[in-house]
Amino acid sequence: MSTADGSLTDAQPLVPSVLDAARSALASAPTRTRTPSTPGRIRMRHYRLLVIAVDIAMVGLALGVATIVRFGVADAALPLLGHQADYGIVAAVIGVLWLTALAAYRSRDIRFVAGTAEYRRVITATVTTFGIVAIAMYLLKVDLARGLVVIALPMGLALLLIGRRGLRGWLESRRRHGDFTMSALVVGPAADVRRVISALGPSTGSAYSIAGVALDKPRKTGETITVGRTTVPVLGSTRGDVAALARAYRVDTVVIAGQPRGGSEVIRDLGWALERTDADLMIASRLVNVAGPRIQFRPADGLPLMHVELPIYAGGKHLAKRLFDIVMSGGMLLALSPLFLALAVLVRLDSPGSAFFSQQRVGRNGVPFRMWKFRSMVATAERDLAALQAQSDGNGVLFKMKSDPRVTRVGKVLRRYSLDELPQLWNVLMGDMSLVGPRPPLGSEVQNYEDHVLRRLYVKPGLTGMWQISGRSDLSWEESVRLDLYYVENWSLPGDLLILWKTFRVVVSPTGAY
Numbered sequence: 001m002s003t004a005d006g007s008l009t010d011a012q013p014l015v016p017s018v019l020d021a022a023r024s025a026l027a028s029a030p031t032r033t034r035t036p037s038t039p040g041r042i043r044m045r046h047y048r049l050l051v052i053a054v055d056i057a058m059v060g061l062a063l064g065v066a067t068i069v070r071f072g073v074a075d076a077a078l079p080l081l082g083h084q085a086d087y088g089i090v091a092a093v094i095g096v097l098w099l100t101a102l103a104a105y106r107s108r109d110i111r112f113v114a115g116t117a118e119y120r121r122v123i124t125a126t127v128t129t130f131g132i133v134a135i136a137m138y139l140l141k142v143d144l145a146r147g148l149v150v151i152a153l154p155m156g157l158a159l160l161l162i163g164r165r166g167l168r169g170w171l172e173s174r175r176r177h178g179d180f181t182m183s184a185l186v187v188g189p190a191a192d193v194r195r196v197i198s199a200l201g202p203s204t205g206s207a208y209s210i211a212g213v214a215l216d217k218p219r220k221t222g223e224t225i226t227v228g229r230t231t232v233p234v235l236g237s238t239r240g241d242v243a244a245l246a247r248a249y250r251v252d253t254v255v256i257a258g259q260p261r262g263g264s265e266v267i268r269d270l271g272w273a274l275e276r277t278d279a280d281l282m283i284a285s286r287l288v289n290v291a292g293p294r295i296q297f298r299p300a301d302g303l304p305l306m307h308v309e310l311p312i313y314a315g316g317k318h319l320a321k322r323l324f325d326i327v328m329s330g331g332m333l334l335a336l337s338p339l340f341l342a343l344a345v346l347v348r349l350d351s352p353g354s355a356f357f358s359q360q361r362v363g364r365n366g367v368p369f370r371m372w373k374f375r376s377m378v379a380t381a382e383r384d385l386a387a388l389q390a391q392s393d394g395n396g397v398l399f400k401m402k403s404d405p406r407v408t409r410v411g412k413v414l415r416r417y418s419l420d421e422l423p424q425l426w427n428v429l430m431g432d433m434s435l436v437g438p439r440p441p442l443g444s445e446v447q448n449y450e451d452h453v454l455r456r457l458y459v460k461p462g463l464t465g466m467w468q469i470s471g472r473s474d475l476s477w478e479e480s481v482r483l484d485l486y487y488v489e490n491w492s493l494p495g496d497l498l499i500l501w502k503t504f505r506v507v508v509s510p511t512g513a514y
Contacts, residue, residue: 040182040209040252044110047171047180051108054163059098062156063091063148070147094133094148098156101125113171114207116494119161123494126157165501181209182252185245185279187238187270189216190225192258196284197227200255211251214238216261238266243273253280311489313458320493325435329428336422343374343419350410353379356423361440364460369432371440372423376411377404418507424463436496437462438484456484459491469502 067087102108105128107121130153174180184200186193193213200206212235213225223234236245238260246254254274260266267283274281333340344355357375360368385406407415414420427433433440440461446454466483467475475483 038183038250038252040180043180044182047113047167048108048110051164051167054167055099055102055108055160058159058163059095059156062152062159063095063098065155066148066152067091069151091148094129094152097132098126098129101129102160110207113168116492116498118164118168119494119498122160122164123157126153126160169505175207178209180207182207183211183250184208184253184255184282185211185235185242185249185251186213186232186255186257187242188257188260188284192284192286194225194227196255196257197225197230197232199284208253208255211235211249212245214240214242214245241273242270243277243279246274246279247277251279253282256281256283258284258286311458317493321434321491321496322431324493324496325428325431328435329425333425333429336425340422343414343422346410347375347408347414351378351408360443361461362443362446362457363432363440364457366446366457368443369427371427371433374414374420374423376408376414376420377406378408381406418468421463428463432460434460434462435464436487436491436499437465438487439465439467439480452485453481455488456481459488464499464503466499469499469506 102122102125105121105125106112107118107125112118112121130149134149171180186196186200188196193215197210197213200208200210210230210232212233214236215234216238218237218239219234224231225234235249236242242254245251254270256267256270271281347355353375355375357373357377358370359373361371363369411420424433428435437460438456441456446457449456466487467480470479470483
């Protein structure tokens with residue numbers, strides 16, 4: 001401390017009242033309470049342990065098979081740093097490194113058990129592991145990496161992804177029955193709250209179950225909000241103590257829907273209040289049709305800017321998609337050629353007419369092409385359509401009948417299991433279609449498209465797509481458009497692989513196919 005003349009003196013002690021105030025402030029600092037875990041958190045911890053067990057089994061199986069195939073079962077040793085190391089020990093070290101990488105990349109974080117984030121982290125962890133192994137073997141001058149990597153890398157990655165996909169499917173089925181979900185309190189204006197409830201409803205297989213809502217405008221005690229088949233109670237208002245509601249109802253997450261009355265200060269204060277609870281805080285963005293990978297946060301002087309990457313409809317990603325389509329469609333045409341022959345014979349024997357049916361559809365950028373299918377109706381089906389229009393069970397835009405008299409006996413089986421769509425693999429190989437994309441529309445449909453619906457034509461139509469795995473003919477026109485536009489703007493190769501996998505499951509257990 002300096003005096004008036006600028007000389008320094010010993011620092012003076014703080015006034016006792018200042019120290020008392022500081023101690024009081026520190027004592028009252030919020031800390032996360034360790035309240036008894038909710039059922040949702042406990043079940044998700046059990047699920048995470050199950051994921052770890054499956055990872056260990058898959059990694060062990062891959063490395064075990066790779067070691068036996070590469071080095072045999074004989075007792076042999078590997079020269080390593082002047083010492084003899086058993087191959088099994090080396091494989092075990094690689095396994096520990098692999099499992100550690102899976103943990104380090106948070107591939108088992110329950111927040112990523114949705115979309116493709118989990119799979120991307122598994123792939124990244126696996127590639128990183130074998131990159132480290134290859135570098136280590138090179139530096140140690142040990143000729144091990146190539147033989148082991150060629151077998152263990154693709155086999156282990158495939159096993160891990162299959163294991164995760166199997167667990168994910170089981171988890172989603174359980175969540176549709178209300179199990180393995182985290183309870184949520186939705187906060188905000190009524191319109192935004194309804195939007196969040198619709199997105200997180202039990203039929204969606206969401207990770208969250210809505211315990212209740214707190215609205216900007218107070219309502220009477222005991223009132224409810226109903227969205228579709230979901231009814232949730234109104235527990236309070238945003239003018240009250242939302243954190244107290246979170247504690248009282250033991251919710252796992254508080255979801256802020258839209259912009260609550262009071263603006264950003266309300267969100268800030270709520271975040272501070274929730275520090276004294278065990279609940280998480282989430283903000284539901286008003287952005288629609290934007291997938292997570294397209295969103296990045298770029299803070300600028302304390303302002304959390306959200307950067308939304310605009311979709312690109314050409315370039316390297318689309319070239320990779322085209323190469324994938326060529327390889328997969330060509331291979332499937334060769335592998336399924338005996339099935340094609342058998343189905344063609346059955347169609348011809350069942351009813352007069354050609355085995356195949358072709359129809360003009362609209363492709364990318366509005367370019368028409370001829371789409372091929374196995375004929376599933378009588379030869380006069382298109383002439384008979386006019387007399388059946390009034391009996392349509394479709395969504396108001398597309399003609400569909402659950403008991404269409406034009407469908408043949410063989411055609412019913414073909415349609416139920418989507419076998420009539422297989423000739424479209426030829427369209428994929430020729431470049432008119434893709435394996436995954438929006439549903440290929442008729443010219444008459446496109447003529448009635450609103451401007452925003454024309455965005456469906458920015459990419460090639462698909463043999464399968466989000467419409468195929470989401471209910472097909474049972475979907476409303478608006479829902480079909482929403483799914484297609486979401487795909488157009490957010491597609492990725494990992495996402496395509498996921499859709500192809502789900503398509504296989506839908507074909508085995510079909511819904512909405514008629």
